[in-house]
Amino acid sequence: MTQLEQRTAAETRVHQPGETTVRVGPVSGRVRWRQVTVVVGAAVAVVLLGAASLGRGDFPIGLTDVLRTLVGLGEDTQEFIVLELRAPRIVVGALVGLALGVAGALFQTFARNPLASPDVLGITQGASAGAVAAIVLGGTAGGSGLLGGLGVPLAALLGALVTGLLLLVLAWRSGIDGYRMVLVGIALWAVAAAVTDWLLTRAEIYDAATAYVWITGSLNARTWGEAVPLLVALAVLLPAALATSRALGVVQFGDDTARGLGVRLVPTQAVVVLVAVALTAAAVAAAGPIAYVALVVPQVAIRLTGGARPPLLASGLVGAALVVGADLLTRTVLPQALPVGVLTAAVGAPYLLWLLVRGRRRSTL
Amino acid sequence: MTVNTATTTLPRAGTVRLAAESVSLAYDDRVVVRDLDLQLTDGSFTAIVGPNGCGKSTLLRALGRLLRPVGGQVLLDGHAIQRTPTRDVARVLGLLPQTPVAPEGLTVGDLVARGRHPHQSWLRQWSRDDEAAVAEALTWTDMADLADRPVDELSGGQRQRAWISMALAQGTDLLLLDEPTTYLDLSHQIDVLELVARLHAERGRTVVVVLHDLNLAARYAQRLVAMDDGRLVASGAPEEVLTEQLLADVFDLEARVVPDPVAGTPMVVPVRRLR
Secondary structure (H helix, E strand, O other): OOOHHHHHHHHHHHOOEEEEEEEEOOOOEEEHHHHHHHHHHHHHHHHHHHHHHHHHOOOOOOHHHHHHHHHOOOOHHHHHHHHHHHHHHHHHHHHHHHHHHHHHHHHHHHOOOOOOOOOOOOOOOOOOOHHHHHHHHHHHHOOOOOOOOOOOHHHHHHHHHHHHHHHHHEOOOEEEEEHHHHHHHHHHOOOOHHHHHHHHHHOOHHHHHHHHHHOOOOOOOHHHHHHHHHHHHHHHHHHHHOOHHHHHHHHHHHHHHHHHHHHHHHHHHHHHHHHHHHHHOOOOOOOOHOOOHHHHHHHHHHHHHHOOOOOOHHHHHHHHHHHHHHHHHHHOOOOOOOOOHHHHHHHHHHHHHHHHHOOOOOOOO | EEEEEEOOOOOOOOOOOEEEEEEEEEOOOOEEEEEEEEEEOOHHHHHHHHOOOOOOOHHHHHHOOOOOOOOOEEEEEOOHHOOOOOOHHHEEEEEEOOOOOOOOOOOOHHHHHOOHHOOOOOEEEEHHHHHHHHHHHHHHHOOOOHOOOHHHOOHHHHHHHHHHHHHHOOOOEEEEEOOOOOOOOHHHHHOOOOOOOOHHHHHHHHEEEEEHHHHHHHHHHHHHHHHEEEEEEEOOOOOHOOHHHHHHHHOOOOEEEEEOOOOOOOOEEEEEEEE
């Protein structure tokens, strides 16, 4: 009798409220409506913020005109402003936020540590070192300070990838320990920061100014030339990231438990870190190191969805909304147009401090 | 209460499920276990005992495919475990590490559901079998009412039950547990071991458990395996293994061994440490 009562109790508990079981043929899964709501909500927010952003600026354009232009019915001037000046900027912003959000969620889940993000692990700093090297060493002779359109992004991409590979190699000891990865990452960050500073002290003043703008992270003057490669990179990397999601949920339990549950740990670890590094590199190459997005966003997403780990897709979309929103803010509300990285750093740095002070029980550094 | 049926010393009664064949284990260059042979038969309940650092947890890790032997091999159902895909191993053999860590905020229900991981795929993430196994594991371990509580808010004893529930949901014939009673008070130690004994008796699980407490090991396990300095020094029914001589040799302990007044199994009463 009691056995029977308990059984029904267990079954109702397995069916948690706000969750629907879907079974069609061999396909089955659980839909958690709160996660779906966050994903849809964040996607809607990206679209709305993007639309608002398209209309705002030195030449304000009404929403209806923005929409007319998007479907090809606008005037030539409006079309140029919306499609050539503002749209790439917003698309780059959204894609960068998406890439950084997913990268942060991958790192944090993998390392079981909310501090693990490309900012703290030195990858964005590595990108900065690469970009500053290109600006300072490449351009002084002609006085332009820039290697040209492709030079700096490629150098940043290279810097991020090299730092990421170093991280993987140095943290590797028959698998990666998350704690070790954070320590190695901090050391790499320090090295890359030193290289950046050394280059800046050598730089001509004009180059230094260009470099400073770049390492703050900015969406100014982005073109489709930056948006398209980023879109291609995401088309490959996002599915790869989502494919690791199931294994990541178990990897979170620690190496022994994960292997006990049948996860091939070493290949999973290698794929997760490589995808996260590549996502970061692609984002940083397009817009510079927009600070702390990858650190903050997964933790925001985890609180919105109420789960036990940063959800990948929701983190990406929240990241996109954050960057597009921050860019809109810097261009409209603030008295002077700041690079978007200044705003994200202003929010992210206190958050990092709070994270360190709060001292989480299991995830402490 | 588990009755010790004093089965055969040599485990030839049943089929051998898990075996170590002259296994040597090392961390980097430090050899921890040397040339060890051990056979575990279907439906047996074995406790591995020994002093700190004798290599018992290391042996358990090798039996569970967490550690690759530097010599010899581990056989699961007659096949070399290192050459068996992780996922196939995970459908037959479940293991509970010494201090498993659950991510902050994870509910008991979600933890237990993760036990189904080796049975799931990208398309099949929550089959009827998964749901039934999780519901049953929660009920059987008496955790159903705590299913939506975060694991980190549970007491030590409840937490260990949740992990055992996960191992049960995994639905493996074999279960390896590394010191499941660590950090628990005595009544919760009994609680956990009763649960493990029921898994063995009622669910027919083949259980291997590393235990520190000799009296509890003798009471619950059918067979004790005593290790010292990386070697297997005695194996058999508790009354054959737990002798005053063995306690002196292996544990440097002068002790009396008397029958446990409740279960009749051997009980160690320490006298003093030998030098």
